[in-house]
Amino acid sequence: MNGNPQLDERGELIHLLSLEGLSREMLHNILDRAEPFTAVAEREVKKVPLLRGKSVFNLFFENSTRTRTTFEIAAKRLSADVINLNINTSSAAKGESLLDTVDNLAAMQADMFVVRHASSGAPYLIAQHLAASGRRHIHVVNAGDGRHAHPTQGLLDMYTIRHYKKDFTRLTVAVVGDILHSRVARSQLHALATLGVPDIRLIGPKTLLPAEAARMIPAAPLAVCHDLAEGVRGADVVMTLRLQNERMQGALLPSPQEYFKSYGLTPERLALAKPDAIVLHPGPMNRGVEIDSTVADGRQAVILPQVTFGIAVRMAVMSMLAGTSGGAQ
C-alpha cells in the first residue's frame, strides 16, 4: 500500500475519492481518456460496451438531481446497469448504518458505488471497509462528500479549461465565492495547483474568506483578494461558485442582493478580465446572486459545455476504474 487508497500497487486508479494526491500525469491521463468519449454522444448508437454487465449503484445520502443524473447517463452510455438509491428516503431513515447499507448492496453483486454524502470522508470509509473485507474489486467514486471534495466536478472543470486554453502553466485563474466551505472549490484548487497554474486568486468577502485561506492547499500559488474587480483583472479563467443558501442564515452574509452588489459577476467586472476569458459555474446557478444573467448567457460562458464534458469525464473515470482489477487477484 502506498498510502493513497485510490491507487493500487501499480499506481493505477481503483477508486476516485479526491484529486488531492493524484499526480499531474494522472490528471492529464484522465482528461486524455475523456476526449474520445465526447464523440460517443454524437453516434447513432450512444453506447459503448465497456461496463456491460456491471452494476453501478448511485448512493446518494444527500440530494442532488443533476450530479446523480450525469453519473447515471455516463454509466448507461458505458452499458452498465444503474441502480439509484436515495438513501434519505430509505434504510438510513430507518436507522441502518452506512457500512451495513454498503454490505447489503455488495451482497447484491455491486461493481461500483457512486457516493454522495453530507459527511466529509464517507467515501473513504466505504473504500477502506471494502478493502478490509476483501472486496477491493468494488470501486468507489466520490460524487461529493461534505466540505471535502467533488473530484469529478474538479476534473470536468479542468477538462473545460484545457479544451479552451490548452496550457495550464501560463494561466491566471480567479475563483469567486464561498471557497472555504466549498468541496467543488477544494477539488478545483488541488487540480489547478497540480496542473501547474501559476496564479490562482481566491475572491470573496472577508467573512467567508479569511486571509488564512491562502494556505488551504499547501504549496499552491494562492492569493486571497476581497475585491472582485481587482481579482478578475487580467484573468484567463473565472470560476464562479454557487452561493449556498445556508450561508445566508449564519449571519456571514447580509442578503443575496448585497452579495451580488459586491461579488456578483457582472459584464462590467468580467470586462476587466482578458477579452477571451472564459466563465465557469458548477451549477445550479443563482442568477442575480453570484452571476449576472447577461454573463451566464454570454459568449464567454462555458457553463453548458461543462455539463456535456462532465458526462465524458465521468465515463472516462468509471471505465478506468472498471478496467483495473482492484489489485485483488
Next chain:
Amino acid sequence: MQSLPPVPELIDRLVAQLRPAVTPATLLVGIHTGGVWVAQALHAGLGIAAPLASIDTSFHRDDHHLGGGLKAAGRVSRPPEDVDGAHLILVDDVLYTGRTIRAAMNELFDYGRPARVDLAVLVDRGGRELPIAATWCAYTLSRPLPASQSFNLQRAADGRLSFSLGEK
C-alpha cells in the same frame, strides 16, 4: 525471422490485389494505429477520392476488465460520413487473433449498417482465436509466430514503415 519483403513492396502487392475490387462506392477504414498508416498508403496508391476513415477499437475490446482497454489516449474514431449501405474495406497492419477485427466491426456498426465489409491486411501472423479471415493479405507467415512474440508495424520520423519483432 522468416524473410519478409520490405513494407513498400507489401503495400504494392496489396494495392494490386485490391484494385479490381474498388468501386466509386468503396471506402477505406484504417484501424488505429498501424492500420491507419497502411490505409493511408493504400488510399494514395489506389487513388480513392472519398476521404480515409479510421476506427479506434478501445471501446469494444474484450479484455477491458483485464486491464487491456483504453491504453492509448487521444485516439478517436473518424468513421465514414455515411456507413449505411457503404462498401467498407477495413485495413490493418497485422492479422493475429482476430479480436481487434471483431472489435472494429462492432465499432463500425455503432455508426450504421454497411452493405459489405472486407478486410485487407499486410501480414497474417497466424494464431487466430476467432473465425475471422482476411479478404486480401499481402503476406502470410509460413509458420505462425509464438504468442510470446510481438510483431508490430512502426513508423520512423521520416514516415518510413517497417515491421519489428520482439519478445513481449
